[in-house]
Each structure stands twice: as structure tokens, then as C-alpha cells.
Amino acid sequence: MKTWAFSLLFLVGAVLAVPATAHQASDSYLRLAFDDQSQLQVRWDIAIRDLQPVLAFDRDNNGLVTWQELQEQAPGLIEYAQSRLGLRTDRSCRLEHQSLQVVEHSDGGYVVLNMLGTECAASDNVEIGYSALFDIDTSHRGLVEFRHQQNQYTAVMSPNERWQSVGVAQGWWASFVQFVREGVWHVWIGFDHILFLLTLLLPCLIGRDAGVEQSAKYAIARILGVVTAFTVAHSVTLGLAVTGMVNLPAALVEISIALSVTVVAINNLVPIITKRHWLLAGIFGLIHGFGFAGAMSDLDLSGVSLVSALAGFNIGVELGQAAIVLVFVPLVWGLRNSWFYQVGMVRFGSVAVALVGMVWAVERFAAVA
């Protein structure tokens, strides 16, 4: 006991000197995807050095593992992999070995196990049971990536989380948060949505309309009316479209959205609807809702996933537009009685917006013509 105890003094000393240090950690990479035949393609990269304690590849003990040494242990390796990995969709998948390769990762050579999961149906989530290497290294982690219908889902397998489900049913909260973020982003990158909304708000903010003073309270009520009508309308069509109850051709929706921008801009120049801008917001909001739905149509969601995605995306859209309104309105509030705002921004701005909307409409039409 004395011997190792005193050797630990060195260790203690080293730890004391610099307590935190850079580490190469033990990770494996497990990639899953269904192919065109709905078979589960499995690629599993495991560091050869991590497997050395299990399979003792280095027969000649020279610190180097050759391809031949690896191949000699292939049966054991395959058996080990199959015994430490379980995949399940509607039922357990049988893991058939396909091929053995190697790949160079940043921290050295990895063996690549290509396998095929059979006897289980394609699904939008996969249950994973993972216990590789935990018994010889508690810091080992399995980094899982599941590609499904253009989405990627990941999970980190650890000694405390040996069973996990990865995919669309990856927990409604994670999905919800992800879609909230997407909703916000979708509004922010969608210039046509932003332009439509701001163009609608421009006349609502004018302090003096046809010589009649508009109170701040009245202006805020009009803004709220527009935002609420837009929200309700696009929520309705978003829900209808995503659940498949109503479907419109994407090209038609996109062109209509572009034209909606032009229409509200022209209405600012030649007012047909003078007070009830919320009506415009409501009518065209229905069209924009189909546009938002287009963003989600390829996800093929159902059940809880659909509800959380829809709710999340919708809330994200609302947050995104609320942020825009909250930035825009205070910015122009002080100007709303000025000539600059009433003529420069509302009138000249609307001319510019109308032109932009028309160009978009032409571009989108040209793209499908």
C-alpha cells in the first residue's frame, strides 16, 4: 500500500499545480438514417484506442494498430457492437453488419461499423439503448445523430442515460422551444411579412388624419387591432394548412403574399379602407398563414409533435412580429405628427413598398412560369 500511496503524492502535486486541464474525451459517433427502402442505416465510429482495453487489437504490443490487427478482431468487434447497441422503432431492430472501415477524427483513428437495422419499420423516432464502453470508462459518451426527413436530431448517451428516444418525439418541450425559435426566425428573415406589417402600421400611427387629431390611445388601439387581426388570421390558416385540412399551391401563396404587400401600400396612397386596417390585416393574414404553413409542411408531424410544433411556431411568429412592432413604433412615435413621417415615410415609403411588392410578385411568378 505504501508504494502506491506515495506515488499518489506525485498525482496530488500535479493536480494542485493546475487543477483544470484540457482533455481529449472519449466519444463515439452514432449516425442513424432511414434509406429509400425504409431500412435503418447505422454508422458507428468508435475510437480504436477506446476499444483497445476491450479487444486488445495491438497484438505485437508496439503501440500501433494495423488494419490487419483490426480485421483479426472484427468478429469480436461486431459482436461487441451488436451487444452494446439496441435500436427500436415499432419493434426492436436487428443489427446486420455490413462493412468495416476506418476514419480519421481529430483525436485519432476510429473504426467505422456500417450496419443495417432490419425488422423494424421506418419511424420518426428511434429508441436507443447504448452501453458501449461505460464499464471501462465512465466519461465515455455516445454522440447520436438521427437524420430523418431533412431534420437532424441528436442525443448524448451517458452512463446515466443509457436509454433515450431520438427523433420527432424527442420530448414535446424541446420540440416546442425549437419551433418557437423557428417561428421568430421565420418572421425575421421574411422581409415580405415584415414589410406587410409595417406598411399596415404606417397609417395607424399618423397623429393627424384629415385635419382630425388622433389621440395616442386611438393610435395604439389601431396598432393592436392590426396586430391581433393578423395574428388570428394567420393562426387559423396555419393550423388548417399544417393539419392538411386546406391546401393551396405554394406558388400561388407566395405570389399572393407579394401582392398583399403591394395592395396595402397602394391603400396607403389611395385609401379605400381608411379606418379598418385590421380588416386588411385579417384578410391578408389568412394568406400569410398559408405562407407560414409552407415552412412546416414537409415535417409530416402528427399527434403531440404536431401540437407542440404548431403552438411553438405560432408563438414564435407572434414574438417575432411583436419584437418588430415594439422596435418600430417607439422609433417613429415622436415623428408621427411631422411632415417627414406623414409624407416622407407614409407616402413615399408606400410607393417604394408597392414597387418592391410588385417586383417580388413578378419574380415569384417567373419562377413558376
Place this chain on the structure above:
Amino acid sequence: MVGLMSNRPQSAKAFRLGRLAGITFSVLVAAAAHAGEPYTPDRADQVVARLPDFEGQGVEALRVRYRQQPADRETTLSLAARYLEHALKSGDARGFGAAEATLTKLLAMRPNDAALHWQLATALRGQHQFGRALQSLDTALSLQPDNAQMWLDRASLLALVGDYQRAEQSCRPVVLNMPALVGSTCMAMAKAGGRSPQSNYQKLLHDFDQYRQHASADVQAWVLTVLADLAERAGQPERAVNHLRSAVSVHPEDRFAVLALATALLRQDRYSEMQLLIGSPASEQSTDISLQIRQLAASGRTFDHHRLNESLASWYQRSQMRGPLADRTAVEYLYWIKGDVQQAAVVAERNFAKQKAAEDVWLAAATAHAAGDQQRLERVRQWMVSVDYEDARIDDLSNQAGGAQ
């Protein structure tokens, strides 16, 4: 010609579903992007992996024995010690996890074995599981209360997490039962809060001069790194560099001293000296992330580091996905290599919440200052006041920030 185009997708199909994954799961993509393509080697004798040096030093024989006799205490302790030694010498975290896995099985059979608990504490500490490490040490000490080395380990762990009062209590058995220089250094660490760095430094330097001839090389190197920390905190960076040079000189294999010296040189922009010390990315093929970060920082823009940059980016993504195992190193990467001071400040504060070695405190303050984040800097200052911890460098930063206001 720039067209007047909306950047909105042209059709429903065009929605960037990939980005859904990209936002949350860019981690794996980045890691995968760095890796090469899988291949089937042409020749049977092609080398496909290099094993760490220690694999060729009898460790396999120990493993075989361990597999045959998993209940054999001496074999388990020896194998775990080999893993720990490798991890501490090389910075390879796998050793800590392997040691924990090795020890845990026997601990289930021998729950009252102090030595097993002690080694487990070292393995857990290496994985930054400080709470569990302290529990293991306390269990070990309850079984073997007269083991001064364990008390030393406990003191250092408590000092690391900023619990200086309990660290000082743990140092008492060390002072009474271990060589004077070890006790003195223990106290110097524990007094990081409560005693000024200058007086702490002077006292330890005096003791070091008095007792160094009786100390082994590794203990000397350890004391010198503690002296360097104190000198830095006392605002004497040149002295710190000199102490670290001495540490490297007396114990050239001490990776920690080498890295600490490189860090001290980096703080003074002494890149050519750093390169002499640790080599350049072109000359070295290390997989040691700390070393790679310092090599890259040292060589500035004089070398095309594309591959190393990619490798580090991949490591960073991976480490963030795994959890905050290597947060200090992540801060160094963000701060020195990427220049992302905002994110560096966030990670540095997270790291500082867990561990409070001089370098952790400094990084938390320096990154907050660089990011112009006065609130974060103030939180570091408040902690310093609460435990009576002084650092002249951080005082300077606060004064600069105060001056700017």
C-alpha cells in the same frame, strides 16, 4: 447585379429545414465535417491508429489480470493508478473515466476501503465532479483519519472551489505530519483568501529557499507553480515567469508547469519564447488541446492553421455538447483563439462558479472586462471581497473600468 429580391424562400419546399437542425444540432455537423471520409485501407500493414504511450508499458498485462481477478484489490489499485497517472501527465481525460470505472466495481464489493475512495476522488476531481470527489475524500478520511496525504488532497480541492476556511482546517494535519515545505504550501493555497498575495508569497518563498534541498523534483515544481500564482496575483508577472521556468527546469516532464509557463508568457505577449517552449502547430503533432491552443496563440498569424483551427472548433463543439468538463480550456479557446469575448465571458463565469484557482478567477475577470460586461466583473469582485481574495491584476481591470466611466 444585385437583384431586388426577398430573401424569403421562394416556395414551401425551400424552407430551410436543415437549419432547424443547424441551430440546435450544429455540434455534430461541425464534428463530422472535421472528420475525413471512411475508407478501407489498401494494405494489411497500414497503421490505422496509434495508441497512447502508456498502453505499451505493461498496462495491458494489468488489464488481463484485472479481468481475471476483478476482486483483487492490489491489481485494481495499480490499474487505476496507471490510468490516473496517465491522465494527469498527459491531460487525457479518458484516464479519469477509466479509473472511475475500474474502482467503482471493486468499491461495490469493498465499500469500506479508504484507498479505493481516495483514488476515486482523484478520478472524479479530474472529471470536474468536485462535489462527488469531496464526498469520496470525506469517506476515505472517515476510514483513515490519520492519512495526511488525503488531508492535503482535501485541502487542495477545497481551495480549488474557494472554500478557504475548510481548506485551512484540512491543512492542519498536513502541517503537523508532512514535510514542512508541503505543509507550508498547503497553507499558502488555503490562505488564498484571507492573506495578501504579497505576504503569502514572501512566506512561501522563504520556506521554499529553506527546505527545497530536501524536496523531490515534483514537489519543488508544485511549490514553484504555487509561488508563480501568488506572484501573478501580487502584480509581479516577471517573477511568476521565473518561478515557472524554474519549475520546468527542475521537472521538465511536468506538463502542468509547462502549460502554466506558456500561459504566463502569453499574458506578456512573449510569443517567440512560447514557441521555443512548446513548439509550433507545424512542428508538433500533439492531441493535447491545451497545448494546441497555446501553440496556436503563440504563432499568431504567421502560420496557416486551418487544420488545427478546424480541429479545435470541432473539439469545442464536442466539449460543449458533452457538458462543462473542460470549461477553462473552452474559455482559453474562445478568448485567445476565436476572440469571441462575449461567449468567453459567459463560459468563464460558468467555470468560475465551479472552480476558483487563480487562473479561473483571472479569466472570469479578464473576459468580463474584455467584453465590457461590468456586471460580470462586479460579480467576480464581490466574490473576492466576500472571501478576502486579492489580485492586483483584477484591481487594475476594475480601476480601468472605473476610469472609463
